[in-house]
Amino acid sequence: NIMFIRGFMILFLSCITIRLNFSISTIPSSLKTLPLEGHLSFAEADLKHAARDFGNRYQSHPMAVLHPKSVSDIAATIKHVWNLGPSSHLTIAARGHGHSLHGQAQAHGGVVINMESIKVPQMQVYSGEFPYVDVSGGELWVNILHETLRFGLAPRSWTDYLHLTVGGTLSNAGVSGQAFRHGPQISNVQKLEVVTGTGEVVNCSDEKNGELFYSVLGGLGQFGIITRARIFLEPAPTMVKWIRVLYADFTAFTRDQEQLIFSQKAFDYIEGFVIINRTGLLNNWRLSFNPQDPVEASLLSRTGQILQSGRKLCSKSEVEKHLTHLNYIPSTLFQTEVTYVDFLDRVHITEVKLRSKGLWDIPHPWLNLFIPQSKIQKFAKEVFGNIVRETSNGPVLIYPVNKSKWDNRTSVVTPEEDIFYLVAFLASAIPSSNGPDGLEHILSQNKRILEYCERAQLGVKQYLAHYTTQEQWRVHFGPQWEIFQQRKSVYDPLAILAPGQGIFPKSI
Numbered sequence: 001n002i003m004f005i006r007g008f009m010i011l012f013l014s015c016i017t018i019r020l021n022f023s024i025s026t027i028p029s030s031l032k033t034l035p036l037e038g039h040l041s042f043a044e045a046d047l048k049h050a051a052r053d054f055g056n057r058y059q060s061h062p063m064a065v066l067h068p069k070s071v072s073d074i075a076a077t078i079k080h081v082w083n084l085g086p087s088s089h090l091t092i093a094a095r096g097h098g099h100s101l102h103g104q105a106q107a108h109g110g111v112v113i114n115m116e117s118i119k120v121p122q123m124q125v126y127s128g129e130f131p132y133v134d135v136s137g138g139e140l141w142v143n144i145l146h147e148t149l150r151f152g153l154a155p156r157s158w159t160d161y162l163h164l165t166v167g168g169t170l171s172n173a174g175v176s177g178q179a180f181r182h183g184p185q186i187s188n189v190q191k192l193e194v195v196t197g198t199g200e201v202v203n204c205s206d207e208k209n210g211e212l213f214y215s216v217l218g219g220l221g222q223f224g225i226i227t228r229a230r231i232f233l234e235p236a237p238t239m240v241k242w243i244r245v246l247y248a249d250f251t252a253f254t255r256d257q258e259q260l261i262f263s264q265k266a267f268d269y270i271e272g273f274v275i276i277n278r279t280g281l282l283n284n285w286r287l288s289f290n291p292q293d294p295v296e297a298s299l300l301s302r303t304g305q306i307l308q309s310g311r312k313l314c315s316k317s318e319v320e321k322h323l324t325h326l327n328y329i330p331s332t333l334f335q336t337e338v339t340y341v342d343f344l345d346r347v348h349i350t351e352v353k354l355r356s357k358g359l360w361d362i363p364h365p366w367l368n369l370f371i372p373q374s375k376i377q378k379f380a381k382e383v384f385g386n387i388v389r390e391t392s393n394g395p396v397l398i399y400p401v402n403k404s405k406w407d408n409r410t411s412v413v414t415p416e417e418d419i420f421y422l423v424a425f426l427a428s429a430i431p432s433s434n435g436p437d438g439l440e441h442i443l444s445q446n447k448r449i450l451e452y453c454e455r456a457q458l459g460v461k462q463y464l465a466h467y468t469t470q471e472q473w474r475v476h477f478g479p480q481w482e483i484f485q486q487r488k489s490v491y492d493p494l495a496i497l498a499p500g501q502g503i504f505p506k507s508i
């Protein structure tokens with residue numbers, strides 16, 4: 001590694017001498033001369049689109065948008081910027097589906113790469129003993145679901161919403177109700193093709209270029225652009241049983257959730273929601289019934305016809321057997337059977353509804369936290385007892401995951417304990433409202449939650465975090481900061497990539 005870095009240092013210096021006279025205004029024409037299979041767009045509509053994201057709060061206009069047709073287009077663009085050297089301020093952001101919250105996929109005055117335009121490799125499913133699918137980094141998970149189901153297979157680990165790209169979720173973690181068993185999506189990848197911050201195209205896996213492989217997983221786009229991924233698959237059910245029950249007692253609720261994630265065979269998916277005085281317009285997100293109070297658990301189990309693998313499936317009586325061990329309010333048991341696609345793509349149904357009411361493209365001041373198991377009761381007492389008065393602005397998710405399913409060689413940061421909870425405050429802010437559903441109110445509530453976690457020293461880590469200073473990032477990464485920084489100096493030494501994360505200023 002030392003040799004590697006030294007090599008870069010020499011290159012670095014020669015770039016300074018040759019390229020010192022570059023000014024930002026001459027860069028577009030030099031970009032325009034790049035031989036590309038796809039194209040660079042400087043059109044206002046494209047720039048505007050690339051300056052927005054789901055969070056709807058941050059907007060940074062790029063100078064150009066690349067619509068690549070091949071990996072070489074991406075490599076050539078990065079290499080071009082790399083060759084401009086440290087005197088150039090040009091940065092590059094991969095944009096998946098733009099569902100970040102704080103401008104993470106934006107590049108102020110730089111180049112945004114529209115990853116969805118790259119259609120190579122074509123999705124290819126291998127359905128042998130250890131099935132997998134090869135996909136492009138810009139592929140949407142929903143498309144992967146439909147393609148793999150044609151073979152009776154599907155990825156093992158999901159996010160709650162499928163209209164996100166592979167590169168986008170693998171740069172974070174990709175967590176949902178299957179993570180307790182399979183780990184997050186970053187634990188379900190066999191290999192990647194990555195274009196580093198020097199424009200080099202590298203294939204990596206656990207066995208080959210392992211350092212880059214683990215850097216990129218959960219790496220917030222800092223070390224390279226994922227252009228291709230091999231994702232593990234499993235036999236997929238056609239129908240699933242979806243069970244929801246309600247709890248009035250938080251301790252009983254978490255005890256049951258933890259028991260279920262330990263008895264790995266009971267259910268395939270475990271998530272929970274917190275409901276407090278819920279009345280608002282956004283109150284039905286992800287739920288088709290509206291129970292009174294205050295905590296709801298959502299469990300999923302497979303039903304009969306699913307058999308593709310010979311794996312044992314839960315029969316009705318088995319489901320009932322597992323339910324008898326749980327301490328929910330008996331009258332609140334709600335069971336339904338839906339197709340696997342309808343279950344996995346459930347948030348999209350809500351998206352369509354919210355879009356029709358003009359409530360999708362509004363600010364989303366979300367707060368996602370990983371909370372150590374030993375602190376979850378304390379957290380709940382203060383946050384659900386005193387700080388959050390109602391959950392009308394959007395769902396509050398809460399469920400435990402096993403740290404043993406997370407690979408500590410990846411870049412993602414999690415709490416110290418063996419089990420930690422994902423608690424996600426997924427609020428939508430009504431534009432121009434000054435009330436409890438307005439942006440200011442929700443942001444100040446988030447601030448109070450974070451201040452409490454800090455004051456009470458709960459050992460919480462933010463997921464999909466956003467910070468404004470490098471010092472805050474340093475604290476976020478804790479002991480992992482040094483390795484994160486070192487990886488950056490190797491794979492993206494000029495800090496060209498993913499500037500919207502605000503971790504490394506251009507040229508560190």
Ligand code: FAD
Pocket residue numbers: 053054093094095096097098099100101104105106115137138158159160161164165166167168169171172173174175176220221222224225226227347464498500501
């Ligand atoms: P973008 O927003 O486009 O990009 C995110 C970051 O990744 C940026 O820094 C970008 O530069 C980088 N990036 C994008 N593509 C690549 C690539 N190919 N290579 C390298 N870097 C890249 N997350 C969960 O874990 N679990 C959930 O259940 C979940 N549910 C969600 C539901 C909704 C409605 C939304 C909006 C988000 C949800 N998320 C969830 C968060 C989501 O996983 C992240 O915001 C993710 O980054 C979005 O993917 P994207 O394709 O839109 O990425």
